[in-house]
Amino acid sequence: xxxxxxxxxxxxxxxxxxxxxxxxxxxxxxxxxxxxxxxxxxxxxxxxxxxxxxxxxxxxxxxxxxxxxxxxxxxxxxxxxxxxxxxxxxxxxxxxxxxxxxxxxxxxxxxxxxxxxxxxxxxxxxxxxxxxxxxxxxxxxxxxxxxxxxxxxxxxxxxxxxxxxxxxxxxxxxxxxxxxxxxxxxxxxxxxxxxxxxxxxxxxxxxxxxxxxx
Amino acid sequence: xxxxxxxxxxxxxxxxxxxxxxxxxxxxxxxxxxxxxxxxxxxxxxxxxxxxxxxxxxxxxxxxxxxxxxxxxxxxxxxxxxxxxxxxxxxxxxxxxxxxxxxxxxxxxxxxxxxxxxxxxxxxxxxxxxxxxxxxxxxxxxxxxxxxxxxxxxxxxxxxxxxxxxxxxxxxxxxxxxxxxxxxxxxxxxxxxxxxxxxxxxxxxxxxxxxxxxxxxxxxxxxxxxxxxxxxxxxxxxxxxxxxxxxxxxxxxxxxxxxxxxxxxxxxxxxxxxxxxxxxxxxxxxxxxxxxxxxxxxxxxxxxxxxxxxxxxxxxxxxxxxxxxxxxxxxxxxxxxxxxxxxxxxxxxxxxxxxxxxxxxxxxxxxxxxxxxxxxxxxxxxxxxxxxxxxxxxxxxxxxxxxxxxxxxxxxxxxxxxxxxxxxxxxxxxxxxxxxxxxxxxxxxxxxxxxxxxxxxxxxxxxxxxxxxxxxxxxxxxxxxxxxxxxxxxxxxxxxxxxxxxxxxxxxxxxxxxxxxxxxxxxxxxxxxxxxxxxxxxxxxxxxxxxxxxxxxxxxxxxxxxxxxxxxxxxxxxxxxxxxxxxxxxxxxxxxxxxxxxxxxxxxxxxxxxxxxxxxxxxxxxxxxxxxxxxxxxxxxxxxxxxxxxxxxxxxxxxxxxxxxxx
Numbered sequence: 053x054x055x056x057x058x059x060x061x062x063x064x065x066x067x068x069x070x071x072x073x074x075x076x077x078x079x080x081x082x083x084x085x086x087x088x089x090x091x092x093x094x095x096x097x098x099x100x101x102x103x104x105x106x107x108x109x110x111x112x113x114x115x116x117x118x119x120x121x122x123x124x125x126x127x128x129x130x131x132x133x134x135x136x137x138x139x140x141x142x143x144x145x146x147x148x149x150x151x152x153x154x155x156x157x158x159x160x161x162x163x164x165x166x167x168x169x170x171x172x173x174x175x176x177x178x179x180x181x182x183x184x185x186x187x188x189x190x191x192x193x194x195x196x197x198x199x200x201x202x203x204x205x206x207x208x209x210x211x212x213x214x215x216x217x218x219x220x221x222x223x224x225x226x227x228x229x230x231x232x233x234x235x236x237x238x239x240x241x242x243x244x245x246x247x248x249x250x251x252x253x254x255x256x257x258x259x260x261x262x263x264x265x266x
Numbered sequence: 267x268x269x270x271x272x273x274x275x276x277x278x279x280x281x282x283x284x285x286x287x288x289x290x291x292x293x294x295x296x297x298x299x300x301x302x303x304x305x306x307x308x309x310x311x312x313x314x315x316x317x318x319x320x321x322x323x324x325x326x327x328x329x330x331x332x333x334x335x336x337x338x339x340x341x342x343x344x345x346x347x348x349x350x351x352x353x354x355x356x357x358x359x360x361x362x363x364x365x366x367x368x369x370x371x372x373x374x375x376x377x378x379x380x381x382x383x384x385x386x387x388x389x390x391x392x393x394x395x396x397x398x399x400x401x402x403x404x405x406x407x408x409x410x411x412x413x414x415x416x417x418x419x420x421x422x423x424x425x426x427x428x429x430x431x432x433x434x435x436x437x438x439x440x441x442x443x444x445x446x447x448x449x450x451x452x453x454x455x456x457x458x459x460x461x462x463x464x465x466x467x468x469x470x471x472x473x474x475x476x477x478x479x480x481x482x483x484x485x486x487x488x489x490x491x492x493x494x495x496x497x498x499x500x501x502x503x504x505x506x507x508x509x510x511x512x513x514x515x516x517x518x519x520x521x522x523x524x525x526x527x528x529x530x531x532x533x534x535x536x537x538x539x540x541x542x543x544x545x546x547x548x549x550x551x552x553x554x555x556x557x558x559x560x561x562x563x564x565x566x567x568x569x570x571x572x573x574x575x576x577x578x579x580x581x582x583x584x585x586x587x588x589x590x591x592x593x594x595x596x597x598x599x600x601x602x603x604x605x606x607x608x609x610x611x612x613x614x615x616x617x618x619x620x621x622x623x624x625x626x627x628x629x630x631x632x633x634x635x636x637x638x639x640x641x642x643x644x645x646x647x648x649x650x651x652x653x654x655x656x657x658x659x660x661x662x663x664x665x666x667x668x669x670x671x672x673x674x675x676x677x678x679x680x681x682x683x684x685x686x687x688x689x690x691x692x693x694x695x696x697x698x699x700x701x702x703x704x705x706x707x708x709x710x711x712x713x714x715x716x717x718x719x720x721x722x723x724x725x726x727x728x729x730x731x732x733x734x735x736x737x738x739x740x741x742x743x744x745x746x747x748x749x750x751x752x753x754x755x756x757x758x759x760x761x762x763x764x765x766x767x768x769x770x771x772x773x774x775x776x777x778x779x780x781x782x783x784x785x786x787x788x789x790x791x792x793x794x795x796x797x798x799x800x801x802x803x804x805x806x807x808x809x810x811x812x813x814x815x816x817x818x819x820x821x822x823x824x825x826x827x828x829x830x831x832x833x834x835x836x837x838x839x840x841x842x843x844x845x846x847x848x849x850x851x852x853x854x855x856x857x858x859x860x861x862x863x864x865x866x867x868x869x870x871x872x873x874x875x876x877x878x879x880x881x882x883x884x885x886x887x888x889x890x891x892x893x894x895x896x897x898x899x900x901x902x903x904x905x906x907x908x909x910x911x912x913x914x915x916x917x918x919x920x921x922x923x924x925x926x927x928x929x
Contacts, residue, residue, distance in 0.1 A: 224524065226345075227380040238563065
């Protein structure tokens with residue numbers, strides 16, 4: 053099923069009204085939708101919405117479709133911000149265009165790339181897809197930042213993620229190198245960890261950039 | 267060019283220039299015992315501490331080794347041949363430009379694996395390396411075993427096990443320095459792809475350098491600005507093609523060159539320590555480690571800090587140093603015996619009243635300058651430095667640093683700034699010099715401002731504690747004022763001063779029981795520096811005050827300051843203390859002390875005067891150091907800001923106290 057862009061946007065809006073705002077229906081003027089609009093026929097034909105007395109109701113099929121569309125849009129937003137580093141209005145506009153490309157499995161790929169995010173940059177929930185549930189089921193917490201370790205927990209350094217080259221060098225000089233064992237000793241007021249026989253203290257910002265495989 | 271300036275050392279080191287046969291440089295990670303080894307080798311003394319990054323200065327000493335004269339250079343700690351901080355840059359300069367005959371790489375036996383990466387870099391750079399595996403005693407106590415002969419075989423350079431603090435391994439090291447044969451060393455290979463890249467760049471380098479071309483090629487690839495500048499200078503017309511090639515390789519490896527290189531080195535190191543380093547599976551925590559845990563957790567760390575401050579600073583420095591010792595030295599010895607004697611002596615040999623005044627008058631060099639310096643300031647500063655050295659050697663400061671990091675971040679600093687701040691309570695001048703260890707210019711400026719403003723030095727603190735202790739309320743008001751101003755100005759400065767926000771990282775050295783001899787020598791050398799720095803100033807101040815008095819300039823000056831004094835509710839006599847304070851802060855506080863004993867000031871006035879004087883301009887010495895470290899513009903701006911703020915605070919506090927009637 054390939055919907056027109058306009059139809060996708062309407063379904064997205066209706067889904068948010070129903071699922072997040074708690075409204076059972078939406079007035080046709082509010083959508084806005086008119087009977088003359090070809091989109092109207094498209095949505096009715098696919099049995100995604102029902103219209104009674106100028107009120108638009110989302111049918112179960114439509115709800116399902118809407119959910120996927122919202123998911124794609126919010127994933128696109130995350131992609132804009134986290135990967136492309138585009139923010140603000142520009143990000144929203146680009147995400148609007150991008151979401152239409154995220155179908156037929158592309159969304160799963162993006163979702164995995166982004167490590168199954170649960171919220172959009174604006175703090176709204178991203179409806180989980182099959183891939184997210186699968187990742188959750190397999191229970192593999194995998195690689196986490198040092199901040200997520202409990203005191204006295206040990207792990208293997210997986211990678212360092214920082215844009216700051218100096219920070220990277222500093223960390224590496226302290227023995228924070230992929231493959232080395234690292235043990236968190238304390239997490240407040242500063243992070244203390246040991247590598248080999250030495251102990252180091254670092255601040256939260258640096259601790260966030262060390263990723264550890266437990 | 268390169269930003270290395272040879273700075274005059276805190277401690278008068280033997281003259282650096284010598285025409286000796288061998289130049290020996292000590293390099294290595296921070297806190298592995300380079301300075302201890304330096305002292306043991308040369309018999310000279312540089313400050314040694316259990317705190318990473320203490321040697322900001324480059325110390326030089328000469329020593330006769332088996333009849334051959336050697337110049338030994340102690341460098342600040344460096345983690346890698348690619349410098350990040352100022353200290354590392356200073357250390358690398360020596361390798362880059364002084365072409366030492368022997369480079370002694372000192373490392374910590376317990377962290378052989380981590381620190382060997384730098385040995386690789388040094389050997390790769392073609393430097394004449396001797397590896398000293400230090401702190402063997404503690405490693406053995408931890409149950410580690412090291413096969414150093416095997417390591418020597420693998421590295422191809424002399425490897426010597428040592429415990430420099432216990433003077434073990436020194437004869438072997440001396441022997442190795444003398445018989446050093448430059449040609450022998452192992453060659454380490456990287457992956458084929460990396461070697462090919464290095465080779466392409468090496469082939470374009472035609473100048474002659476102190477470091478090997480392989481090392482230079484790697485440093486170019488790591489975008490080392492100084493090496494880039496050096497190569498540009500040496501290669502001249504050939505440079506553009508090198509730059510092009512480096513750019514090409516850098517682009518191809520833009521993802522993670524630093525990481526790949528470290529990983530390759532790690533692989534080499536893994537091979538090196540195989541069968542060399544054995545660690546036991548389990549080991550039981552020693553007392554130092556348990557104490558360390560207490561020190562870093564807020565719940566136990568803060569009480570521990572308060573205990574240390576109460577007994578160390580208040581009881582030892584305040585009550586014993588500023589109380590008992592000052593009473594004895596100044597009260598009993600000076601006033602009781604020395605002053606009458608010297609007064610008699612001077613009166614009998616100098617017939618002119620005016621010249622007599624210069625020595626034994628109200629502002630006389632002996633009766634004022636020497637009395638303040640030796641009778642009041644010396645005991646306070648000595649006790650403070652003793653306290654500071656004990657804390658320093660125990661390894662407590664890095665723990666304090668991480669404890670306060672969150673708070674210090676709010677005022678634009680990191681926990682790292684705790685050292686200059688605490689040292690400031692001893693001597694702000696010395697502390698201003700130490701701000702150099704902070705990483706960003708922004709931190710250095712903020713720390714300098716706070717030191718100039720809100721951190722009273724020990725002499726001042728001692729006198730002020732003694733002054734205000736008679737009025738507990740006054741002491742409380744003074745403390746609250748200082749803390750508030752420290753935080754407010756810090757908060758403000760962190761908003762106003764531009765620059766990147768700093769990151770905090772620090773190595774935690776093991777906690778150790780301080781060695782008495784080390785604490786004493788360290789205190790002694792600090793005292794020596796302090797006295798050399800302040801005594802001339804005290805004498806100069808006495809002289810100027812005497813000059814001011816006989817020319818009546820003083821009365822005029824006091825007249826000028828009268829309105830300002832009146833504004834902050836102080837009698838005009840207090841102006842003297844402020845004029846003193848310009849020469850040295852503690853001098854000013856001591857001036858207040860005199861006024862108070864004469865009963866001129868009441869509790870409110872005393873508090874206002876103490877607050878204003880604490881905030882008031884730093885002493886001349888501190889200003890000079892500020893100017894040297896931060897430049898004229900910044901230091902003049904700071905001095906102006908501090909002076910204006912001091913009197914404004916005095917005014918506000920006076921009004922506040924008058925209205926509320928607290929005191």
